[in-house]
Amino acid sequence: MSQSDPNCIFCKIVAGQIPCKKVYEDEEFLAFHDIAPWAPVHFLIIPKQHIISLAHLTSEHEGLMGRLMTLIPKLAAQEGCNPYPEGGFRLVTNTGKEGGQEVHHLHFHVMGGPRPWLKG
Numbered sequence: 586m587s588q589s590d591p592n593c594i595f596c597k598i599v600a601g602q603i604p605c606k607k608v609y610e611d612e613e614f615l616a617f618h619d620i621a622p623w624a625p626v627h628f629l630i631i632p633k634q635h636i637i638s639l640a641h642l643t644s645e646h647e648g649l650m651g652r653l654m655t656l657i658p659k660l661a662a663q664e665g666c667n668p669y670p671e672g673g674f675r676l677v678t679n680t681g682k683e684g685g686q687e688v689h690h691l692h693f694h695v696m697g698g699p700r701p702w703l704k705g
């Protein structure tokens with residue numbers, strides 16, 4: 586799989602061609618605020634590598650996804666999500682057309698903060 590798709594909006598954000606409100610960056614991942622937030626805290630975390638969706642993961646991505654999952658609670662706390670169990674956060678990954686995926690670069694929505702939220 587190619588590392589980057591020149592037509593992908595999230596690859597353009599990774600490349601710095603489109604600006605974002607950055608939450609976190611390392612060699613493998615980028616996290617940034619969603620442009621249309623549903624909740625007091627709403628950011629996206631993506632692998633920099635262009636993986637189309639959760640349906641495109643293979644065994645070669647197991648380590649990458651493990652590192653991503655352990656990073657998410659740290660970033661959620663850093664961004665202001667209150668501690669579990671009274672606080673917490675929601676993790677959403679829309680996959681494919683029926684799953685509601687609009688941007689076809691794997692991304693995880695992390696949402697949290699006090700209710701009510703705009704959606705969900």
Ligand code: AMP
Nearest residue numbers: 594605618619620621679685686687688
């Ligand atoms: P999904 O339906 O899961 O594919 O959601 C894509 C998300 O990306 C939506 O919540 C959008 O608001 C968000 N989004 C689209 N373009 C940008 C952008 N340039 N910067 C930040 N978030 C974006």
